[in-house]
Amino acid sequence: MKRPSNSAIVLGLLSLIFFGAFGPIAAFRPLWYDEIFTLMVSTLPSMGEVLRALHAAVDMQPPLFFAISRAAVTLAVQMQVGPNWPCACRS
Numbered sequence: 001m002k003r004p005s006n007s008a009i010v011l012g013l014l015s016l017i018f019f020g021a022f023g024p025i026a027a028f029r030p031l032w033y034d035e036i037f038t039l040m041v042s043t044l045p046s047m048g049e050v051l052r053a054l055h056a057a058v059d060m061q062p063p064l065f066f067a068i069s070r071a072a073v074t075l076a077v078q079m080q081v082g083p084n085w086p087c088a089c090r091s
Contacts, residue, residue: 042069 031039041059044050050066053059 038066038069039073042066042073 037059038061041050041053044053047063047067047070050070051063054061054063054066
């Protein structure tokens with residue numbers, strides 16, 4: 001069995017620290033208007049729908065931002081936590 005590299009271990013530890021520290025902040029902080037908007041766009045049925053919405057000038061964020069937000073919402077236990085994780089650090 002191959003042993004994980006040091007960089008993978010460090011990344012895992014940093015991820016645990018980040019989500020442990022900022023997860024509770026994101027879970028209880030109310031969403032701002034732009035975060036509600038991000039949640040609405042990020043939860044469209046497919047990434048194609050997201051791209052169509054962005055093409056219609058619904059928001060000026062790049063598509064990669066919404067791809068990351070879609071992943072965060074998918075991984076989040078509560079729907080409110082997902083869009084807050086990328087910006088919980090500013091609290």
